[in-house]
Amino acid sequence: MNTEREERIGRALDGFEIEIPSWGFANTGTRFGKFLQCAAAATMEEKFADAGQVHAFTGCCPSVAVHVLWDLPNGKDSASEALATAQRYGVRVGSINPNLFQDQQYKFGSLGNPDAAVRRQALSHLLESIEIAGVTGSRDISLWFADGSNYPGTANIRRRKKWFEEGLRAAHGALAGQQRLLVEYKPFEPAFYHTDIADWCMALLLARSAGPQARVLVDTGHHYQAQNIEQIVAWLLAEDMLGGFHFNDRRYADDDLTLGSIDPYQIFRIFHEIFLFKWETGTTPAIAYMIDQSHNLKPKIEEMIQTAVTAQELYAKASLVDWESLSRFQDRGALVDAEECLKAAFAEDVRPAIREWRKGKRLPEDPLAAFRASGYLEHAAKERGERNQAALSSYA
Numbered sequence: 185m186n187t188e189r190e191e192r193i194g195r196a197l198d199g200f201e202i203e204i205p206s207w208g209f210a211n212t213g214t215r216f217g218k219f220l221q222c223a224a225a226a227t228m229e230e231k232f233a234d235a236g237q238v239h240a241f242t243g244c245c246p247s248v249a250v251h252v253l254w255d256l257p258n259g260k261d262s263a264s265e266a267l268a269t270a271q272r273y274g275v276r277v278g279s280i281n282p283n284l285f286q287d288q289q290y291k292f293g294s295l296g297n298p299d300a301a302v303r304r305q306a307l308s309h310l311l312e313s314i315e316i317a318g319v320t321g322s323r324d325i326s327l328w329f330a331d332g333s334n335y336p337g338t339a340n341i342r343r344r345k346k347w348f349e350e351g352l353r354a355a356h357g358a359l360a361g362q363q364r365l366l367v368e369y370k371p372f373e374p375a376f377y378h379t380d381i382a383d384w385c386m387a388l389l390l391a392r393s394a395g396p397q398a399r400v401l402v403d404t405g406h407h408y409q410a411q412n413i414e415q416i417v418a419w420l421l422a423e424d425m426l427g428g429f430h431f432n433d434r435r436y437a438d439d440d441l442t443l444g445s446i447d448p449y450q451i452f453r454i455f456h457e458i459f460l461f462k463w464e465t466g467t468t469p470a471i472a473y474m475i476d477q478s479h480n481l482k483p484k485i486e487e488m489i490q491t492a493v494t495a496q497e498l499y500a501k502a503s504l505v506d507w508e509s510l511s512r513f514q515d516r517g518a519l520v521d522a523e524e525c526l527k528a529a530f531a532e533d534v535r536p537a538i539r540e541w542r543k544g545k546r547l548p549e550d551p552l553a554a555f556r557a558s559g560y561l562e563h564a565a566k567e568r569g570e571r572n573q574a575a576l577s578s579y580a
């Protein structure tokens with residue numbers, strides 16, 4: 185017999201889907217080098233196959249974010265293949281990420297480049313990405329720009345802002361009815377003096393000026409130390425401008441570590457703001473919960489399963505906050521009671537209830553153990569090992 189608490193957790197998890205990134209399955213590294221893994225995915229097919237494993241064992245990761253340049257080598261000509269391949273592995277193509285930072289022409293920026301010809305190329309890549317989203321049935325086109333400058337005086341910040349407004353407006357004009365532009369911000373890196381979209385408010389202003397289908401994307405790693413991220417989330421919710429997340433954890437900057445590995449309370453507080461908003465307004469905002477992590481050292485599929493399981497646990501905890509009591513305590517200025525009320529939900533052990541939820545869905549109670557027992561990783565290492573080893577020696 186389900187208790188009310190279990191039902192509440194079950195309802196929360198039924199409505200919680202987490203998008204995983206194709207790039208989380210490939211060999212990645214830092215600017216100091218890569219430690220390659222035998223089982224790492226290299227092709228679009230392998231990435232969808234690995235993502236399919238994460239979804240098969242967790243049941244909560246049905247879609248995969250793709251990066252156009254990395255996953256769709258022929259741009260829009262690869263779109264139907266991506267659609268079919270994803271389907272074959274039991275997942276769907278999620279958000280489309282244009283790549284406006286790797287090509288040589290983007291040395292001085294993309295939409296913010298002083299050269300109009302480069303701005304046009306960037307826009308045409310954005311338009312192609314929107315077309316790809318049309319073919320794959322993806323709702324979101326997720327935009328991150330590396331644009332910025334390294335030295336004071338080298339860039340006209342206001343002119344670049346204007347070019348961004350123009351470019352995003354033009355891209356917005358090409359959206360179909362259900363599609364959205366998500367505008368991601370980041371304070372620094374790779375630019376180290378100014379970044380054109382450096383914080384949530386710049387992203388908000390640009391999204392607003394782009395048009396009604398643009399929203400802000402919050403990457404949890406893209407803030408200065410000590411920034412109160414849940415306050416940003418609360419403000420964006422209040423403004424109906426929160427489009428989605430790139431979840432990851434960090435100790436220092438954009439570390440791309442496993443969600444909840446450093447500060448699980450932070451993620452819980454973000455989820456809490458969302459639940460509180462839903463409870464107060466009776467509305468469910470369209471939020472894309474996405475993971476943006478780079479697993480340099482941990483085995484990639486295992487790490488992604490660990491991430492999805494942790495996200496579910498923190499989300500389930502946040503669903504247990506007693507919102508009525510909390511708001512009563514807040515109104516009365518009962519600080520200790522309000523704080524304890526929030527902490528009580530965080531302290532709940534939700535794992536048994538989540539295991540029950542999984543059983544009810546015919547999912548393995550322990551997704552990580554079940555994946556390990558499947559032998560998939562060993563098989564992938566064997567199949568891909570030779571190629572990945574060859575890449576290792578050519579890299580050395």
Ligand code: PSV
Nearest residue numbers: 281328368370403430438476
């Ligand atoms: C940039 O740091 C970022 O967070 C953007 O979302 C990119 O798309 C992603 O990482 C992968 O490089």
Ligand code: MN
Nearest residue numbers: 368403430476
């Ligand atoms: Mn990101």
